[in-house]
Amino acid sequence: MALKIGDKAPQLLGTDENGNEVTLDRFKGRKLVLYFYPKDNTPGCTNEACNLRDNYDQLKDAGYEIVGVSPDSAASHQKFIAKHGLPFTLITDPDHTLLEQFGAWGEKVMCGKTRMGVLRSTFVIDSDGTIVRAMGPKEVKVKEHASQILTDNK
Template sequence: MTSSTTGRLAPGDLAPDFTLTAHDGSSVTLSQLRGEHVVVYFYPAAMTPGCTTQACDFRDSLDALAAAGYRVLGVSKDPVARLAEFAERDGLTFPLLSDPDHRVLEAYGAWGEKTNYGRTSVGVVRSTVVVDPQGVVELAQYNVRATGHVAKLRKDLGLDG
């Protein structure tokens, strides 16, 4: 396995294991999903315009992703109650996971300095990491755009056909 020096993951890295609480109160542990491809996407804040667009795109592609053997997990620093409200409001049927202390976000390189409209801040870097059935990073994308990201991801994974 390789390891990234930037704090960001790269293909071939072992995906850091985690257990987080989902919007429905259940616990989700990445290593318990071995044997499946897992799309873990990190987003800044539930119920904001960009994050809603991205979540709804994943929701609308869920059947096609599942048919190709991919499971989707969304991760943000939002509390579970806010994630539950987000899932309810937008009919999101995949787990939205709460990482309030951003340990998982940091482990995946999805927490750090970012620039938005010319202002620099520290927070969630919109990112997607695809983990293969053996728990190894298959694809890692950082600073992705909310709009059109799922379509690009499907293309990058060879699933749009």
């Protein structure tokens, strides 16, 4: 069963682009925006990452830290970060462990074919590790994602 609003997020989130373990403790005292995206260097995912990058200072000032998650490799994440100057951590989840915990891995239809894949979604986790907001694939607007997050700043 997927995590939902009101649930505690898992302490271990995964491994970042440099092979370091990422835990919730790293973000203690801040709100964490955990966003799940399908693939590095694809149009929608690049738009979303660059929108968050362009608004990163504003998000930080509002108390947020950003972490992206996709099935891509650490090497792919490193290239994506370097190419677009991303100031935030990207977690590699090739086995879909975190994706499945958050319900961000499932069936999707593309070009008339059904297949398993990443369901673009975002979760906001408060400073005590509780999920306080969830945005599913139909809600996330890749070119306006930072403003979506900031409009719900509590």
